[in-house]
Amino acid sequence: MKMQVTEIAKAVQASNAAQAWPDVKVTGVAFDSRKLTAGSLFVPLSGANDGHDYIQSAIDHGAVATLWAEDHAAQAPTTLPVILVPDTLVALQQLGQYYLQKINPKVVAVTGSNGKTTTKDMVASVLATQFNVTKTHANFNNQIGVPITLLSMEPNTEVVVVEMGMDHFGELDFLSQLVQPDVAVITMIGEAHIEFFGTRDKIADAKMEIVHGLKEDGTFIYNGDEPLLQERAQTIDQRQRTFGLQETNTLAASAIETSRATTSFKTNLWPETTFTIPMMGAYNVNNAMAALLVADTFHIRANVAQQALAKFVPTENRTEWLTGQHGEAILSDVYNSNPTAAKRVLAAFAATPVTGKRIAVLGDMLELGEQADTLHASLATELDPQTIQTVYLNGEHMRALAKDLATKYPATAIHYYPTHEQPQLINDLQQTVTADDEVLLKGSHGIHLENVLAALEA
Numbered sequence: 240m241k242m243q244v245t246e247i248a249k250a251v252q253a254s255n256a257a258q259a260w261p262d263v264k265v266t267g268v269a270f271d272s273r274k275l276t277a278g279s280l281f282v283p284l285s286g287a288n289d290g291h292d293y294i295q296s297a298i299d300h301g302a303v304a305t306l307w308a309e310d311h312a313a314q315a316p317t318t319l320p321v322i323l324v325p326d327t328l329v330a331l332q333q334l335g336q337y338y339l340q341k342i343n344p345k346v347v348a349v350t351g352s353n354g355k356t357t358t359k360d361m362v363a364s365v366l367a368t369q370f371n372v373t374k375t376h377a378n379f380n381n382q383i384g385v386p387i388t389l390l391s392m393e394p395n396t397e398v399v400v401v402e403m404g405m406d407h408f409g410e411l412d413f414l415s416q417l418v419q420p421d422v423a424v425i426t427m428i429g430e431a432h433i434e435f436f437g438t439r440d441k442i443a444d445a446k447m448e449i450v451h452g453l454k455e456d457g458t459f460i461y462n463g464d465e466p467l468l469q470e471r472a473q474t475i476d477q478r479q480r481t482f483g484l485q486e487t488n489t490l491a492a493s494a495i496e497t498s499r500a501t502t503s504f505k506t507n508l509w510p511e512t513t514f515t516i517p518m519m520g521a522y523n524v525n526n527a528m529a530a531l532l533v534a535d536t537f538h539i540r541a542n543v544a545q546q547a548l549a550k551f552v553p554t555e556n557r558t559e560w561l562t563g564q565h566g567e568a569i570l571s572d573v574y575n576s577n578p579t580a581a582k583r584v585l586a587a588f589a590a591t592p593v594t595g596k597r598i599a600v601l602g603d604m605l606e607l608g609e610q611a612d613t614l615h616a617s618l619a620t621e622l623d624p625q626t627i628q629t630v631y632l633n634g635e636h637m638r639a640l641a642k643d644l645a646t647k648y649p650a651t652a653i654h655y656y657p658t659h660e661q662p663q664l665i666n667d668l669q670q671t672v673t674a675d676d677e678v679l680l681k682g683s684h685g686i687h688l689e690n691v692l693a694a695l696e697a
């Protein structure tokens with residue numbers, strides 16, 4: 240982004256907007272001084288600590304101006320323009336919306352219990368064949384991440400693809416009203432963050448908030464195989480397009496073939512075309528179909544979208560094949576986990592070709608609330624000693640799965656470790672894994688199975 244300090248002060252209705260401002264151009268925005276690039280506006284936010292305490296670090300990294308909370312005015316710096324606001328997060332959001340209205344791109348918003356980041360990446364790849372596209376960086380998908388995404392747009396951005404996450408009611412409503420999408424996508428309804436909702440029905444209600452800001456002439460694209468979405472979609476007036484396996488969908492997949500490196504499929508809309516994505520997992524076909532419907536909505540021909548999907552680059556640690564120090568194949572899915580995603584990736588893992596053992600390393604699925612133990616035990620349906628020979632479990636809730644597996648696995652095949660004993664898991668796993676084995680790593684962000692991955696790759 241490129242904006243004058245004067246323009247920023249006016250956009251965020253700064254209490255000192257009327258003052259004379261130096262002729263300073265801002266070329267970026269950062270809320271973490273350590274990642275701030277020279278020429279940026281620093282946005283001090285409150286987390287466990289207070290961002291205002293890092294202003295000197297921001298200046299040292301090249302900040303040319305800063306937002307500043309009025310209640311911190313006494314500590315305001317004097318060596319760069321200070322834009323005084325009641326709340327720096329609200330001001331960041333106001334600035335993001337102002338800049339969105341200034342650039343005025345088309346907006347595609349993507350949410351869902353699982354598949355948001357993958358679908359966002361796929362959508363951006365197909366739209367980039369015809370448009371200048373900005374997309375959410377990594378997983379920056381909340382009340383901070385979305386304005387940061389909007390402010391990352393180049394002036395020539397024609398479409399912005401915005402990933403939207405939520406774990407409470409009202410969050411998607413706010414984000415949808417903020418960005419006013421032209422296209423809203425819901426990938427699926429799972430159990431992510433069900434701790435804060437209680438039921439999948441309520442998760443579906445919260446996910447549907449993404450259409451609250453959808454333009455009247457906008458399009459709602461969703462997983463038509465999900466009854467919870469089908470019934471709720473009847474309440475909205477905008478154009479709707481669905482994807483899934485059922486033939487009643489706008490876009491229905493068939494002839495799905497998945498291997499370690501790729502997954503191919505055909506569709507009802509373009510029966511002569513075989514689509515291929517560089518990812519394993521039939522569930523990624525749904526993500527790709529969502530992207531194909533977005534492409535079609537933007538009048539991009541299927542063969543052009545087909546080529547883009549074939550070479551799109553997924554974000555790391557999403558069903559990603561890597562190689563360990565022993566030569567073993569590692570299926571890294573360590574960014575996050577919840578029951579539907581874990582079951583889908585276990586099923587895909589169990590079907591891959593292997594000459595040695597398949598080893599599943601499963602970390603706790605967090606934020607599942609009172610249902611946690613039941614949902615952890617339910618993973619047993621996707622674990623069979625005939626296909627996945629060894630299971631390592633890490634986390635307090637995984638005790639429930641360990642107990643359940645004791646009825647179908649030999650005791651020597653199940654290895655359970657409380658959360659804090661992950662180093663022991665790593666040590667034991669490294670003692671047993673061989674070059675012919677495959678290792679699946681799947682667990683919630685908070686369990687940090689990336690530590691296991693790092694040890695296997697070291």
Ligand SMILES: CC(=O)N[C@H]1[C@@H](OP(=O)(O)OP(=O)(O)OC[C@H]2O[C@@H](n3ccc(=O)[nH]c3=O)[C@H](O)[C@@H]2O)O[C@H](CO)[C@@H](O)[C@@H]1O[C@H](C)C(=O)N[C@@H](C)C(=O)N[C@H](CCC(=O)N[C@@H](CCC[C@@H](N)C(=O)O)C(=O)O)C(=O)O
Pocket residue numbers: 270271272273283284285286287288289290291293296377378379380381382383384385387404405406407410431
């Ligand atoms: C407020 C904030 O910036 N938090 C970030 C911060 O966390 P922390 O509280 O530990 O910060 P500190 O106390 O260390 O510092 C306070 C502030 O000072 C800044 N600072 C610190 C040190 C320094 O030397 N210089 C500094 O300027 C610092 O930047 C703080 O602003 O740091 C963490 C590590 O970098 C960040 O992870 C943390 O960011 C929070 C989580 C955040 O929301 N970041 C967004 C950009 C984002 O989108 N993050 C996504 C994850 C979003 C997510 O979890 N989505 C859920 C849905 C939930 C929606 C909503 N309810 C929610 O809770 O987010 C999903 O399911 O996808 C990501 O990074 O992946």
Ligand SMILES: Nc1ncnc2c1ncn2[C@@H]1O[C@H](COP(=O)(O)OP(=O)(O)OP(=O)(O)O)[C@@H](O)[C@H]1O
Pocket residue numbers: 351352353354355356357358378404426427431522523525526556557558572574575576579580581583584
């Ligand atoms: N359509 C889908 N249905 C079920 N599971 C999926 C789907 N897409 C992806 N997954 C699973 O979810 C994992 C995370 O994928 P991705 O990061 O794209 O989702 P996300 O919604 O962004 O996740 P998070 O909310 O944790 O950031 C994948 O590695 C895969 O295991």
Ligand SMILES: C[C@@H](N)C(=O)N[C@H](C)C(=O)O
Pocket residue numbers: 406575576604605606683684685686
């Ligand atoms: C970061 C938060 N939104 C999230 O995804 N939580 C999961 C369950 C985790 O931290 O593991």
